[in-house]
Amino acid sequence: MINLKVGGVPEHFNYPWYITLKNKEYNKHNINLRWQDFPGGTGQMCKALRNGDVDIAIVLTEGIIKDIAAGNPSKIVQTFVKTPLIWGIHVGAKSTFKKIEDLENATIAISRFGSGSHLMSIVNAYNQGWDISKLKFKVIGNLQGGIDALTNGEADYFMWEHFTTKPLVDNGTFRRVDDCPTPWPCFVVAVRNEVLENNFDEVKQVLDIINEETKDFKKIDNIDEILAERYEQQLEDIQKWLKITEWNAGKPITKNLITRIQNKMITFNVIEEKKNSGMFIKNMYI
Template identity: 55%
Template sequence: MKSIRIGGVPEHFNLPWHLCIEENEFNKEEINVIWKDFPDGTGAMNQALRSGEIDAAVILTEGVTRDIINGNPAKIVQNYIGSPLVWGIHVAADSKYKNLEDLRNTKAAISREGSGSQLMAYVNAQNNGWNIEDLKFKIVTDVEGAVKSLKEDKAQYFMWEHFTTKPLVDNHTFRLIADCPTPWPCFVIAVREEVLKYNAERIQKMLEILNTKTSTFKNIPEIDKILAERYDQKIEDIRNWLKITSWSDSQLRENELDEVQEKLRQLKLIPKKVRNSEILHSL
């Protein structure tokens, strides 16, 4: 049985993968999917793709697009979450900062260079008319690092997925200042080129199994309760999240990728736009 190593964040978006693994749906087709959690997100997954530690990743669209343009030998093979990701902009609960304008010229906590938390800080700055060249960052590795950094005022705000971070708002560790949705579908599946060269059929079969699961995921009996229990969320938050979240089995559209590339270029995060065929791969 051939193994495929997949990386992803330990968040509710990826429960369909875990259900397929737990229910042996991949194994039935002689595919051994080995999942690895990356709590520190996109930057770490890009590094793991580059090193060959993983074969594929469920990864933020803008983060992997930027890294592919900058030399990551991988391709986007399909969309995964077709809806935007809602990034919450958080400060410490007792922070003096009350609104977005208060955060101008302060320091953002980010998981690492090239992470979604860094890229979206640029998007948020541009949305609010801030000078992106004035942005300052503090690398904190993960959410726990962000908690410590904001508490000690080593950074002043932290951007992370709204619902994943909501328990920290509810327990008064963080305070939510605002939300910043991505302007495009948020998660894609990227695969190393070497894996696509030699195992494209196996990757395609794996995705067929996954896409069958995601197409009926919201109809699983008591899926809201299952998600709430497994990811330590309030059931009303999960229900709100399910309303605004949709899974996708199609390839990222050319116009969507154009928008991602143009935004990255405007923010000076890539030197230039490239042909979409250098980023996308159709199975």
């Protein structure tokens, strides 16, 4: 039995992993796959990949590209969710900020530097025409840290996935000022180089299983009700989310796509220089 560790955010995007693990699909192929939740998001997972604490991670595209460019010894093996992620831009319920223009000089809560909440706040600032060099950040760790920082006034706004934070908007903890979609496919699967060298076939088997699950994920009976209950969401919100979300189901990631994303990230000042796009990816489907 080969032991592999996989990590991701505890959000509805990753429910297909829960199903395959619950059904012991990997065990049938002599793979002992263990899941770990990362509530701190992509920055926390990039660190875990570097440290060898996980072997496979379901990470935000922008975060892992930035971290591989900075020396993370991992490769992107495929896109996981090919549609954009919708980032809600949130302020505290009692905040005096009413519209997006009010936030130009405000302090931004981010889970950690290099995380999606950090990089997408730069993308949003660029979209608004603000001076990116003047952005002010407060590191808060995770969603709970964001709630605390906005409630006690340590930070002014916080960007996190729209549907995950919708219950906090509904219950009056946050007010959503606007949305900012990612200008690229949102989640990719990244694997440590050492694991790709030693366990290529097992990683490919893991991908085959999860891709088979995501292919017909939306057709599962009552999947909207299951997700709404598990993630404490309104049924209509989950139905909206299912409508706009598409998984990749096993197509290889191309150098072309990585180049296009790098070009955008340079424009947004998220990375300083473009690297050879081949260094970011490992094609599992040769």
